[in-house]
Amino acid sequence: MTTAQHELTTDADLEWCYDAVHGVSRTFSITIDRLEEPMSKHICLGYLLCRIADTIEDAGHIPPAEQTELLTEYDRLLDPETDQSVEAFMANVEPWLPEPADRSNDWNVVAETPRVLQTFESLNEEPREIMREPVRELVDGMAMFTDRYADEGGLRLQTLEELEEYCWYAAGTVGTLITGLVARGASKDRAEEMRDNARSFALLLQLVNIAKDVESDYHEENNVYLPAEWLAEEDVDLDAVTDEENHNGVTNVVERVTGRAETYLDDAQRYLEVVPEQHGNRLSAWAIPYLLAVGTMRELRERPEDVVEEGDVKVPRAEVYALLQQFEEDMSRSRLDELRATMAEQPLHQ
Numbered sequence: 001m002t003t004a005q006h007e008l009t010t011d012a013d014l015e016w017c018y019d020a021v022h023g024v025s026r027t028f029s030i031t032i033d034r035l036e037e038p039m040s041k042h043i044c045l046g047y048l049l050c051r052i053a054d055t056i057e058d059a060g061h062i063p064p065a066e067q068t069e070l071l072t073e074y075d076r077l078l079d080p081e082t083d084q085s086v087e088a089f090m091a092n093v094e095p096w097l098p099e100p101a102d103r104s105n106d107w108n109v110v111a112e113t114p115r116v117l118q119t120f121e122s123l124n125e126e127p128r129e130i131m132r133e134p135v136r137e138l139v140d141g142m143a144m145f146t147d148r149y150a151d152e153g154g155l156r157l158q159t160l161e162e163l164e165e166y167c168w169y170a171a172g173t174v175g176t177l178i179t180g181l182v183a184r185g186a187s188k189d190r191a192e193e194m195r196d197n198a199r200s201f202a203l204l205l206q207l208v209n210i211a212k213d214v215e216s217d218y219h220e221e222n223n224v225y226l227p228a229e230w231l232a233e234e235d236v237d238l239d240a241v242t243d244e245e246n247h248n249g250v251t252n253v254v255e256r257v258t259g260r261a262e263t264y265l266d267d268a269q270r271y272l273e274v275v276p277e278q279h280g281n282r283l284s285a286w287a288i289p290y291l292l293a294v295g296t297m298r299e300l301r302e303r304p305e306d307v308v309e310e311g312d313v314k315v316p317r318a319e320v321y322a323l324l325q326q327f328e329e330d331m332s333r334s335r336l337d338e339l340r341a342t343m344a345e346q347p348l349h350q
């Protein structure tokens with residue numbers, strides 16, 4: 001293959017990767033659209049690498065021992081010191097891929113793992129090496145959790161501490177990845193401030209997702225992330241989180257998880273106050289998910305019972321548009337406080 005042909009292939013692959021992110025994540029679609037190059041492609045590839053592991057971890061149809069094995073092999077693919085082949089990994093994934101006609105966007109990404117890896121390897125060495133370790137930590141953490149709950153057939157987190165340990169692997173590692181990329185060249189103080197607050201930012205987003213997705217996490221993935229110790233205080237059996245008789249108890253636990261998420265807001269905002277706009281990074285790419293979490297927490301506070309009764313609590317679509325609109329023009333960081341206060345009280349479009 002000539003160099004020109006190679007670059008052409010890589011361009012098409014990168015386009016495919018952008019489309020793939022838009023097909024699997026609402027949050028990261030918004031983020032990636034706000035970023036500029038090269039940050040945009042770095043976050044796109046870093047995210048897809050994480051998403052492949054997440055899809056395997058969430059797969060209710062794969063026995064836990066097999067999930068752990070696939071995740072361990074996937075981790076080896078990302079280790080430049082080993083010679084795990086992508087073909088061997090794909091041969092083991094193949095039996096678990098849904099038929100093409102029934103394949104979700106998530107499984108299409110898993111089916112295209114070689115393409116994602118190849119596009120990742122085409123990136124410059126510096127960002128690649130910044131991303132490799134956090135992605136591997138996420139993958140190892142997921143393998144550890146599928147292994148820990150192998151006998152239960154799905155995750156059944158026991159305590160708040162364990163929930164936050166899980167959030168570290170699922171999202172905290174992503175915060176490390178992002179911080180590594182955006183903090184390059186920043187002053188020592190600024191970089192330290194970001195590192196100190198990245199975990200809180202990630203836990204905020206992940207806990208809000210866990211509070212609002214109880215129903216689909218259980219029905220679609222056979223996972224219960226709400227701490228068993230909190231459910232026990234409400235006399236709720238782990239395998240009955242979505243049963244009607246437990247709606248009140250689960251609603252109380254959803255409120256407690258939301259309360260815990262709120263404790264991370266100030267740190268996350270501090271992160272946004274110092275994050276530099278360099279290497280194509282943009283404040284709005286991270287401020288929008290932060291503010292959407294504020295809006296989602298407001299909805300969770302107002303109607304926590306809808307998490308189990310309707311299976312759906314989210315920010316109204318018109319509010320999402322109103323928020324995006326706010327960032328169409330340059331927005332000063334000092335307005336973050338005001339937007340947070342407004343969205344904590346009422347939808348932005350009202």
Ligand SMILES: CC(C)=CCC/C(C)=C/CC/C(C)=C/COP(=O)(O)OP(=O)(O)O
Binds near residue numbers: 171176209
């Ligand atoms: C320092 C810093 C910026 C930290 C934040 C790290 C971060 C963005 C973690 C991901 C958190 C998360 C729950 C994403 C949800 O989107 P999803 O991809 O699961 O899908 P969805 O958008 O469709 O819910």
